[in-house]
Amino acid sequence: MTDAPHHRPRFTETVGLIAGREISTRLRSKAFVISTLVLMAAVLVSVVLGSVFGSNDDPARVAVVGEASAAAAEAPGLEPVVADDLAAAERMLRAGDVEAIVADEASDPLGITVIGLDSPPNQVVGALSVRPSVELLERAAADPLLAYFVAFGFGIVFFFAALTFGQTIAQSVVEEKQTRIVEILIATVSPRQLLTGKILGNSALALGQVVAIAALAILGLALTGQRVLLGGLGASVVWFVVFFAFGFVMLSALFAATAATVSRLEDVGTVTTPVTMLVMIPYFLVIFFNDNPTVLAVMSYVPFSAPVGMPVRIFLEQAAWWEPLLSLAILLATTAVAVLAGERIYRHSLLRTGARVPFAEALRGR
Template sequence: MSLDSRAPRSTRPAGEERRAPGFTDNVGLIAGREITMRVRSKAFLISTGVLMLAVLASVVLGSIFGAQAETTKVAVVAGASAVVDGDESLDAVPAANEAEAEQLLRDGEVEAIVAPAASDPLGIVVIGLDSEPKSVVSALSVRPTVELLDPAAVDPTLAYLVAFGFGIVFFMSALTFGTTIAQSVVEEKQTRVVEILLSTVSARALLTGKVIGNSVLAFGQIIAIAVLAILGLIVTGQRVLLGGLGTSVVWFVVFFAIGFVMLAALFAATAAMVSRAEDIGSVTTPVTMLVMIPYFLVIFFNDNPTVLAIMSYVPFSAPVGMPMRIFLGDAAWWEPFVSLAILLATAALAVWVGERIYRNSLLKTGARVKLAEALQG
């Protein structure tokens, strides 16, 4: 009996060799892992739901408070109709005499009575039930003609609400996902999972996958918020506001997508410099400030053209500064493109620096890695 010394027959087709996963494959796997983990997280789903409900509530409340006030019903006694006619805020209910008008007032069918009065300079008298009908008095008051030398293109209250909306969405989304990336980096480093990961993928692929995965989630959240806000404006009949807000929302989405990649790389890089979750706050504070400062600036200086112009060209505040200027009509057609080019260049530089810090700090445990050491390698 002889043994067959021939090599096992391979089932792989001739000429076909197993290909090792490339950089793109590794990035796709890591990004998919990040997305899957976040989508399955209850905290992420709850925070997203709360943010979207807040946006929907702001649209609905804006419709309620911005809607035109209902007309006020008044009983008009014969002889006083000429004063009320033509006033769109008053709904005149004819009354033959004051007795009939008084009955309408007591029955709650009208809020006041407008009757002729020979002794009054205006020739009328306004009669209320138990308090002064201020809305009627205000409607009938004689107002002087008012002219503005530099009329505001947008109502100041509306401008503040739009600024608050851009600021809070940028602040909440960037901070939430940025903190998530930082926690993920430190958790993998603290549990030494990163050592296993780096045995199969490069640090660049690991960082790129994390940034892309969380950027996709943040971008998707912003798109969902924008769509929800636009649908809310359409349903509530605020089409005039939608016409002025639509372009600025589109630019906000574009600027946010690029700005978040820049911030995500910095959050991951700074977090790699520490090995304990308790130290995350100390190293990510500078990046957190870059998220908070634009929020406060756009809230407090939304009516200051100079501050907004500066913000629109500073990369870390451009995602809120430039869309706000577009909404106000203060930006020329070419300015968003110049600002976007500056943001793209800064984002590329931030990703390069962040990747270097991340790669040089990821395997160093114990004490906090100094920035100079992380940059030099």
């Protein structure tokens, strides 16, 4: 009687087990749960404060034309100013005497329309009991303060998530080397499977955290009535999530590879400094140069800063429709190279203890 053949787990099965272990370990960490809740609370508070400080209780002066004056007079929060005709009302609007024009509009089901100068007159629209059609005489650039907060939001979420989970991967790699657990793991799984599982597990957690933050921010904007901001922010948030997903895979491979070259936790900070700088530089660039189209354009095509630079450009409507696709293609290619190089360094350094393994030596496999 012969023994049944031993079933060797497939690559995907092993990777799934390792990724599941990474996820469950992190979810059981109180520090991780608390930091996530604090970050989400901060996002919700910022959305609510934006709604509070963005509101205006002073009556809005509006130029009224024709029978639309009756609707404006009945609306609370509006101060109607009668204009002889639409041309006169437009002169008042351009001169800054009024915030908007309320005029008759036969084609509108409500019979009126609201006309703004270069941005939607939200206070006027909100004061009316109905939602009339809104027109703009000119298209303005995004509000500088709003653009700054959007850039800051993308920058801080990318910085916090990438650095937190990247350092987690690095510390996990060195802990396994220092305690020699990796020697037991390598006896049953390959270094490629181990690295892939670590990257996928932490990437899933990081992406989940980013998606939760984005969903909370969108929900907060919707519940606080900031629908105009929500409409302009939606596309850029979606692109941010997509770019972050691939960008973090690239960074996590580099964090794991650099950490594998050392054997003590005390050396993790030093050896991962170059990767940490790749996370920090986009954050500082977008904070200080969010109003510089040239810097943002360069950032949107550099793989390490594209997850921040391109979404900001999309929000500011500075990017053509094809630019995010081209930037994403560059990021995908760079991620593939980073993963291959990182896997090679990781594989050739994992079982070597003692002195730090030089990167060039690890790449050559000596």
